[in-house]
Structure formats: structure tokens, C-alpha cells
Amino acid sequence: MLAVACVKQVPDTTQVKVDPVTGTLIREGVPFIINPFDTHALEESLRLKDRYGLRVVAISMGPPNTEVTLRKALALGADDTVLLSDRVFGGADTLATSMVLAEAIRRLAREEEVAVVLCGRQTIDGDTAQVGPGIATRLGYSQLTLVDRIEEMDLSAKQVRVRRKLRTRSEIVAAPLPAMIAVTREANRPRYPRVPMRLAAEDAVVTLWDNQEMKLDEETVGLKGSTTQVRRIFSPERAKGEILGDGLSNPEEAAQLLVGRLIEKGLLNL
Amino acid sequence: MSPDIVLFAIVLVAAIAFFGWSCFRRFRLVTLGRPDNRFHDIGRRLGNTLLYAFGQRRVVSRPFGVNHLVLHWCFLILLAANTEFLLGGLFPDYISLSRLPDGAYHALAFIFDLVSILALLAVCAALIRRAAFTNPYIGGLSRDSVTILGLVAVLMVAFFGMHAGEIAQGSEAAARYMPVSGYVAAAFLAGIPAGSLAGLIGFFWWLHAVVLLTFLNYLPYSKHMHIMTAIPNCFFKSLVRVNTQPREEFKKGNIFGVGQIDQFTWKGLFDAYSCTECGRCSDACPATFTGKPLDPRLVIHDIKANLIANGPRLKRKVATVLPLIGNGQEREGSVAEEVIWECTTCGACLEVCPVFIEHFPRIIDMRRHLVEMQARFPEELITFFEHMEQRRNPWGIAPAERTKWTAEAEVSPFEAGTTEYLLFVGCAGAFDARNRRTTLALTRILSAAGVSWGILGRDEICCGDSLRRLGNEFVFDRMAEENVRMFAERGVKKVITQCPHCYSTLKNDYRQYGAELEVSHHTELINNLIKTGRLKLDKAGDPGKVVFHDSCYLGRYNGVYEAPREAIASVTGQRPVEMTRYRERSFCCGGGGGRMWLEERLGRHINVTRVEEALQAEPGTVCVCCPYCTTMFEDGLKDKGVEGSVRVLDLAEIVAGALK
Numbered sequence: 001m002l003a004v005a006c007v008k009q010v011p012d013t014t015q016v017k018v019d020p021v022t023g024t025l026i027r028e029g030v031p032f033i034i035n036p037f038d039t040h041a042l043e044e045s046l047r048l049k050d051r052y053g054l055r056v057v058a059i060s061m062g063p064p065n066t067e068v069t070l071r072k073a074l075a076l077g078a079d080d081t082v083l084l085s086d087r088v089f090g091g092a093d094t095l096a097t098s099m100v101l102a103e104a105i106r107r108l109a110r111e112e113e114v115a116v117v118l119c120g121r122q123t124i125d126g127d128t129a130q131v132g133p134g135i136a137t138r139l140g141y142s143q144l145t146l147v148d149r150i151e152e153m154d155l156s157a158k159q160v161r162v163r164r165k166l167r168t169r170s171e172i173v174a175a176p177l178p179a180m181i182a183v184t185r186e187a188n189r190p191r192y193p194r195v196p197m198r199l200a201a202e203d204a205v206v207t208l209w210d211n212q213e214m215k216l217d218e219e220t221v222g223l224k225g226s227t228t229q230v231r232r233i234f235s236p237e238r239a240k241g242e243i244l245g246d247g248l249s250n251p252e253e254a255a256q257l258l259v260g261r262l263i264e265k266g267l268l269n270l
Numbered sequence: 271m272s273p274d275i276v277l278f279a280i281v282l283v284a285a286i287a288f289f290g291w292s293c294f295r296r297f298r299l300v301t302l303g304r305p306d307n308r309f310h311d312i313g314r315r316l317g318n319t320l321l322y323a324f325g326q327r328r329v330v331s332r333p334f335g336v337n338h339l340v341l342h343w344c345f346l347i348l349l350a351a352n353t354e355f356l357l358g359g360l361f362p363d364y365i366s367l368s369r370l371p372d373g374a375y376h377a378l379a380f381i382f383d384l385v386s387i388l389a390l391l392a393v394c395a396a397l398i399r400r401a402a403f404t405n406p407y408i409g410g411l412s413r414d415s416v417t418i419l420g421l422v423a424v425l426m427v428a429f430f431g432m433h434a435g436e437i438a439q440g441s442e443a444a445a446r447y448m449p450v451s452g453y454v455a456a457a458f459l460a461g462i463p464a465g466s467l468a469g470l471i472g473f474f475w476w477l478h479a480v481v482l483l484t485f486l487n488y489l490p491y492s493k494h495m496h497i498m499t500a501i502p503n504c505f506f507k508s509l510v511r512v513n514t515q516p517r518e519e520f521k522k523g524n525i526f527g528v529g530q531i532d533q534f535t536w537k538g539l540f541d542a543y544s545c546t547e548c549g550r551c552s553d554a555c556p557a558t559f560t561g562k563p564l565d566p567r568l569v570i571h572d573i574k575a576n577l578i579a580n581g582p583r584l585k586r587k588v589a590t591v592l593p594l595i596g597n598g599q600e601r602e603g604s605v606a607e608e609v610i611w612e613c614t615t616c617g618a619c620l621e622v623c624p625v626f627i628e629h630f631p632r633i634i635d636m637r638r639h640l641v642e643m644q645a646r647f648p649e650e651l652i653t654f655f656e657h658m659e660q661r662r663n664p665w666g667i668a669p670a671e672r673t674k675w676t677a678e679a680e681v682s683p684f685e686a687g688t689t690e691y692l693l694f695v696g697c698a699g700a701f702d703a704r705n706r707r708t709t710l711a712l713t714r715i716l717s718a719a720g721v722s723w724g725i726l727g728r729d730e731i732c733c734g735d736s737l738r739r740l741g742n743e744f745v746f747d748r749m750a751e752e753n754v755r756m757f758a759e760r761g762v763k764k765v766i767t768q769c770p771h772c773y774s775t776l777k778n779d780y781r782q783y784g785a786e787l788e789v790s791h792h793t794e795l796i797n798n799l800i801k802t803g804r805l806k807l808d809k810a811g812d813p814g815k816v817v818f819h820d821s822c823y824l825g826r827y828n829g830v831y832e833a834p835r836e837a838i839a840s841v842t843g844q845r846p847v848e849m850t851r852y853r854e855r856s857f858c859c860g861g862g863g864g865r866m867w868l869e870e871r872l873g874r875h876i877n878v879t880r881v882e883e884a885l886q887a888e889p890g891t892v893c894v895c896c897p898y899c900t901t902m903f904e905d906g907l908k909d910k911g912v913e914g915s916v917r918v919l920d921l922a923e924i925v926a927g928a929l930k
Contacts, residue, residue, distance in 0.1 A: 249913075
């Protein structure tokens with residue numbers, strides 16, 4: 001049985017600047033990282049491997065250099081990786097992305113039954129949180145979002161019970177397998193790779209599936225398959241903050257000042 | 271009187287056979303260790319042996335060490351006396367001092383007599399000290415120490431009993447040359463009938479023989495094994511200052527770090543056999559001093575106990591019984607994981623060890639195992655490691671911000687041929703608000719002195735010091751290679767650092783990567799600029815009474831003690847005030863060895879302890895020369911609530927404040 005972890009390679013957004021003329025992200029010279037939310041999805045899949053013996057396959061759609069990110073997944077303990085890369089997949093919005101990922105999972109499921117698909121809650125570059133639900137919809141899987149704990153999984157009864165963290169409460173939800181589970185950052189603390197695994201990952205084979213392999217209708221993927229278009233990217237105006245009690249050394253005084261101001265602004269009710 | 275030679279021969283052969291077997295059992299385990307070439311440069315090694323083993327150079331650096339020096343030499347001299355004694359017992363007709371020419375016979379009899387009483391007095395002094403004037407680190411009247419001191423005392427008493435008997439009997443031709451034995455004979459044995467005297471001599475002879483052979487056989491099973499190992503350990507001592515760790519080869523199938531006793535080098539194992547448990551390392555260790563579970567002496571002791579427990583099984587290739595790295599619940603022979611993370615790698619233990627045991631390198635070996643093979647470490651380190659990998663600095667700040675400080679200074683990029691020095695700003699100097707002030711002070715000094723310098727700007731990456739000391743050699747290795755490549759590409763030859771950690775890493779660690787850089791710490795450079803008159807100072811910027819704190823990685827790691835002191839003297843007109851512990855004995859601020867990025871959960875805070883020591887000197891300014899020390903001292907002063915009256919200044923800030 002498989003746990004499929006979906007990971008995305010993203011530019012390190014703290015280092016990204018917006019081109020003021022074109023309104024697009026300047027990606028040159030910006031290092032790529034594994035989407036921080038996805039590290040929690042990968043970690044959760046590895047924990048399911050430890051708990052239930054699932055086989056972990058990490059998949060990612062992206063340009064050929066995404067291989068680096070998948071090797072990191074291997075170093076952490078993924079059993080297999082699939083890179084979905086083709087020029088026609090490029091420029092995809094969340095709909096077109098979920099089309100490709102869903103098809104890849106379908107193909108994996110033909111070889112070995114899929115129990116769960118794990119996604120991060122969102123990405124730090126797109127921030128839409130739509131790809132996970134999109135995959136679930138395309139595949140007809142149970143859709144469990146905002147999960148901060150997988151309580152229990154019963155592989156024979158094909159049931160999973162998770163805790164969802166909502167704004168004001170948590171809820172325990174049971175759902176039939178297979179399921180797409182989108183985890184929050186609180187779900188776990190990702191592990192650190194061991195050196196022997198890193199070395200093994202360095203020359204492991206990363207399976208590549210392009211569209212010759214996938215045979216998806218080109219109208220449904222990439223830029224052509226996207227129903228949304230980016231018109232402009234800009235940094236929102238942010239009101240400048242103020243420094244309270246600069247130079248105060250007494251922590252009690254400082255706390256009092258802060259709490260007073262929070263109450264004044266109606267941000268805190270005592 | 272002649273003892274029963276046959277009986278003695280049996281006892282002697284059995285004792286020596288048992289001793290040989292014990293030594294074989296112990297020493298063959300050392301061959302389990304990984305290779306480490308300590309046989310080159312024999313001449314220097316013999317010199318070290320003379321100075322440190324026979325001369326006891328480090329032993330006598332503490333007053334009571336003189337007592338050990340006396341015992342040591344008594345032991346060496348009496349080795350000859352005892353050899354004569356044992357062989358004489360076996361071949362009484364052939365081997366005896368009295369068969370030597372009279373001059374030699376009398377001289378030796380005199381020397382042995384005098385040395386024996388010296389040994390007895392030294393043993394008594396040691397016992398009295400252990401009983402009455404003991405420090406916790408010495409270990410008091412431990413079973414091991416009382417046993418061995420007692421055995422030596424009885425041996426000496428037997429020696430005098432035997433010879434006094436012979437003198438009283440009139441059978442000792444050299445009686446006139448044996449003042450102590452002569453005195454014993456006159457005081458205690460006068461008037462005893464000849465028959466009883468013969469019995470008494472026989473008794474003391476056998477007592478001497480049995481105690482001597484017991485002593486011999488006790489050695490391999492006690493800390494007094496050092497009698498056999500300390501001298502070779504001084505011979506095998508590292509010929510260079512131990513200020514770096516060996517590289518690891520990152521090849522598939524290799525093991526990284528040390529998680530099992532046979533993964534240490536043979537020297538690491540031999541070190542464990544050489545420990546005398548004198549406790550000087552415990553006394554010097556900042557972790558031990560502040561009540562943490564780490565005690566370098568116990569780490570070495572546990573390595574020995576582990577080797578003895580697991581070694582024979584490893585020889586037979588069966589599974590080990592005692593983990594080297596434990597959870598703190600095991601009996602002796604396991605080093606608890608939490609102990610391994612407490613070390614600041616300050617090197618105080620190595621500096622004081624009389625027999626040159628290398629303590630903290632063993633701790634780093636075990637950290638490597640935990641990080642690289644197990645991915646097990648205190649949880650706060652994962653963010654540190656990830657920041658280092660992703661952003662190339664400990665805080666995970668965007669690399670673009672590395673040059674933010676340059677807004678307040680006139681800075682040009684380093685270009686080979688145009689700029690002489692690369693100023694390797696360092697992560698703290700570039701990102702940390704407090705330490706940026708040091709960087710700015712340094713740049714003012716460099717400009718005032720007309721030094722030609724430039725920076726790498728956004729291309730600079732962390733030197734990797736903390737990674738290496740924390741055992742993350744894999745990531746360190748890649749960063750070091752990247753840095754060394756960049757230095758070579760840009761034609762960097764001379765480097766200035768303001769951080770002793772960058773300094774030591776670039777200077778010592780990177781040499782393993784083929785980088786032959788001329789690295790100066792800013793304290794050295796500034797002092798040179800003052801001495802050569804390139805830097806003009808105006809004594810008006812007097813910082814008040816200055817106490818100086820030695821940074822471990824500048825002082826103990828690289829021997830730079832004088833430059834900062836001289837520079838302070840140039841500014842203030844007098845040398846800085848010293849704390850109780852200074853120079854080679856300086857006490858760490860608590861920030862080294864990657865401890866900067868770890869919480870200090872156990873015991874008292876090291877930085878507060880050091881600040882308290884500094885405050886005893888009632889300073890106006892504490893002068894430091896390391897960004898970690900700056901942070902640790904400022905935090906400590908705040909903790910004591912005296913940050914308003916005492917300032918922490920980097921040497922560069924003090925000097926910049928006195929610029930004309």
C-alpha cells in the first residue's frame with residue numbers, strides 16, 4: 001500500500017523580489033527549497049511508513065531541476081520518487097496542476113493500491129491551498145484538510161481518523177480510504193536526513209514521467225489547461241508599525257504597556 | 271638469610287605471567303582502534319617524552335604536582351633496586367649489589383635508602399592531602415588511591431625492615447651508607463637476638479616480595495595503569511595544537527563519527543588507558559564547574575570502561591553489551607547523550623591534562639555519530655542546521671541582508687590585485703545588530719590606518735565553525751569546499767576576521783582543504799598597526815578600568831594572548847586587569863562548540879558564572895574579542911542587572927573610540 005507525498009519545489013520567497021515593471025517574480029539567483037509546508041506532508045507519510053509499513057512515493061511536478069528536491073525526499077526516507085516534467089505542463093495554475101498530479105497518482109495506483117495522498121496545507125509561493133483538494137476531487141478520494149494529527153488508520157477496514165485544526169476548535173473526523181490529507185505545520189516536526197541516506201540518494205534513480213508517458217490531453221494541462229491567469233503581482237501596502245517602550249528594561253512595565261495598547265485597539269479582551 | 275628459592279621462583283613466575291597476561295588482555299584491545307599515525311618525527315616525540323613524562327612539566331604546573339614528581343623519580347630509581355631485589359631472590363649467589371665495586375655499591379645503597387624514605391614521605395603527603403586538603407575534583411580517599419598509596423607505603427616499610435635487620439645482624443657491608451635503615455636498626459632492632467633477627471628479615475623480605483608483585487599485578491586493573499601508559503602517551507602526543515578535527519570521507523558504506531568503541535582511533539583508546547584520574551580537566555571544565563553532567567574525566571573513564579567491557583567481544587566479533595552512547599541510565603562505560611551536547615569545545619581540558627589526553631575531540635567524534643548516523647540531537651539544532659544549509663548563516667536570514675551594515679560604512683568589494691586584505695565579516699558581524707557595531711568600528715580602524723581591504727558582500731557564506739564542532743561534518747565539508755573554492759577563484763590570500771571562530775576555521779580547518787591563507791584576527795592586525803605607528807591613537811577615549819576576557823578560539827586554539835592586551839595598553843596606558851582565570855586557564859563564555867545555538871538547560875549558566883568572575887575585578891569595561899563572547903557577556907551582565915554600569919566592548923570598539 002502506498003502513501004503518496006506531493007512536494008513542490010519553490011523559490012525561497014524570503015529572497016524573492018517582485019519586478020516593479022513586469023509585475024512578476026524575479027527568480028534569477030534565488031535558491032530553490034522544498035515548500036516548507038510539504039516537508040510536513042513528507043514527514044507525515046514517513047511516519048505512516050513507520051507506523052503501518054506503507055511504501056512512500058514522493059511526487060513532484062516541475063522543471064527538471066526539481067530532481068534535487070526529490071533527492072532530498074529520498075534522503076529523508078521516501079522509497080521512490082516520480083518527477084512529472086514536460087514543457088506542456090509549464091505555466092499551470094492549480095487546476096492544471098492537480099490534473100497532472102491526479103493522473104500520476106492514478107498511474108501509481110494501477111501498480112499498487114494507494115492508501116493516502118499527503119499534501120502540505122499550501123505552498124509559500126502560490127498560497128492557494130487548492131492543489132490538495134483538487135487532487136482529491138479528481139480522484140474521488142476523501143478530502144481531509146487542515147489536519148494536524150492522524151489519529152489512526154485501519155488499512156483492512158479502509159478507514160482513517162484525523163484531527164482537523166480549525167480556527168476556534170478542533171474536530172476529529174473519520175473518512176474512508178483512500179484519502180487526501182493536507183497537513184498543517186503543527187502536524188509534526190520534520191526529521192533530519194542521515195548521511196548514509198543522503199549519499200544513497202545522491203545517485204538514486206528519480207523516475208521521470210513526461211507527457212509521452214502520461215498521455216494527458218494537452219488542452220487540460222499547463223498554461224492551456226489553466227483557467228486562471230496571473231495579471232499582476234505586488235507587495236501589499238503594509239501599515240508601518242510603531243515601537244513601544246523603546247529602551248524599557250523592566251519586563252513588567254513593558255508587558256503592561258503592550259497589554260494596555262492591545263486592549264485599547266480592541267485586539268485583546270480581558 | 272636465603273629464602274626458599276624454589277617457592278620464590280614459582281611465585282615470581284606466576285606473578286609475572288599473570289601480569290603479562292593482564293597487560294596483553296588490556297593492550298591488545300587498543301589495536302581495535304582505527305589507524306592514526308603518531309610515529310612520525312621521532313626526535314620531537316622523544317623530546318616531548320623527556321620534558322613532559324620524565325620532566326613532568328605539566329604535572330608540576332600545580333604546586334602539589336611536585337609531590338608527584340618526587341614519587342615519579344623515586345619510582346624510576348627504585349625500579350633498579352627492585353629489579354635487583356627480584357633477580358637477587360632468584361639467583362642470590364650471582365646477583366647482589368654487594369658484588370659491584372665498593373664505590374658503586376655504597377653509592378647505590380645510599381641512593382636507594384634515601385629515595386625510599388623520600389617515597390614514603392611523598393606517599394604520606396599524598397594521603398594527608400587526600401584526607402584533609404582535598405578538592406572535589408581530586409576524588410579524596412578513593413579506594414583505588416588508598417590501595418596503591420598503601421601498597422607503596424608498605425613496600426617502603428618492608429624495605430627498611432629488611433635492611434635494618436641486616437644492619438643489626440651485621441651482614442650489610444654498606445651499613446654506613448644507609449642512614450635511614452641504620453637509624454631504624456639502632457632505634458628498633460638493638461638487642462634483638464640473632465635468631466629472631468633472621469626471622470624478621472625473612473618476614474620483611476617476603477612482605478617486600480609479595481607487596482611488590484601485588485603492586486605490579488594491581489596496575490593493569492586500576493587507574494595506576496598510567497604508570498605504564500603515561501610515558502608513551504606523552505610520546506604519542508599531538509605535535510600540533512589540537513584545534514581542528516580530522517576530515518571524514520563521504521563515501522557510500524563508510525561509517526561516520528563514533529558510535530561504538532572500536533570506531534575511535536587507537537590513540538583515543540590509549541588515552542583512556544593513560545588517565546590518572548587526577549581531575550584537573552574536571553576542575554578546568556566550564557560544564558563541570560557549572561554543575562552540568564559533563565565531566566571530561568568521566569568521559570575518558572567511560573571510554574576505558576566501555577573498551578574493557580566490549581573490547582573482548584569485538585575481538586571475537588560478537589555483539590557488544592554496553593552502548594557507548596547511552597541515555598544516562600547505564601552504569602559506567604556509557605556516555606550519556608546529554609553529556610555529549612554540553613561541551614563548549616573550549617579546550618581547557620586539553621590544556622591542563624598532564625599526559626595530553628584529547629578529551630573534547632572524542633566528544634565531537636560522538637556528536638558526529640549522533641548527527642550523521644542517527645540524526646539525533648537537541649531539537650533546537652534542526653532549525654540551525656537547516657538555516658545553515660538553506661541560507662548559509664546560523665539565523666536563516668536572507669543572504670541579501672548580509673551587506674545591510676555597509677549602509678553605514680564606506681566599503682568596497684574585494685578584488686585581487688587591488689585590495690590587499692579580504693575582510694571576512696562573519697555571520698555575527700554581518701547580521702547581528704550588536705556585533706555589526708564591532709564590524710563598523712573595525713572598518714573605521716582599517717580606513718584610519720590606510721589598510722587596503724574589501725569584502726565578498728552577498729557572496730560570503732558562513733565558515734561553518736559551529737557545524738563542525740556540533741558534529742555535522744557532512745554539511746561543514748560542503749561549505750568548507752565552497753569557501754575554499756571561492757577564495758581560490760577570487761585570489762584571496764590575506765584575510766582579516768573579527769571572529770575567532772572564523773579565524774580558527776579559516777586558518778586551521780581549511781588547511782585540510784588545501785587553503786594556505788594568511789589569516790589575521792583583528793586583534794593581531796590592530797596591535798601591529800599601533801606598534802608600527804600606522805594607527806594614531808588619542809588617549810582621550812579612555813574606557814575606564816578594563817578587564818580582559820580571553821576567547822578560547824583565539825587563546826587556547828591559536829595562542830594569541832598578547833596582542834589584545836598590548837593593544838588595550840596602548841589605548842589606556844596600562845595593561846588590562848586579569849580575572850582569576852586568564853590566558854591558558856581562561857574560562858569559556860559558554861558560546862563555543864555550537865553551544866551558541868543550544869539552550870543551556872542544565873546547571874548554572876556558564877556566561878553568568880564568567881560575568882560574576884569579571885565583576886570581582888570591578889571593571890568599567892569588559893573587553894572581549896569575539897562576537898559570541900560579546901553576546902554571552904551582555905546577556906550575563908543583564909542577568910546580574912549591571913548592564914548600566916559595566917559595558918562590554920570589543921577590542922575594535924575600544925581602539926576605534928581612541929582614534930584621532
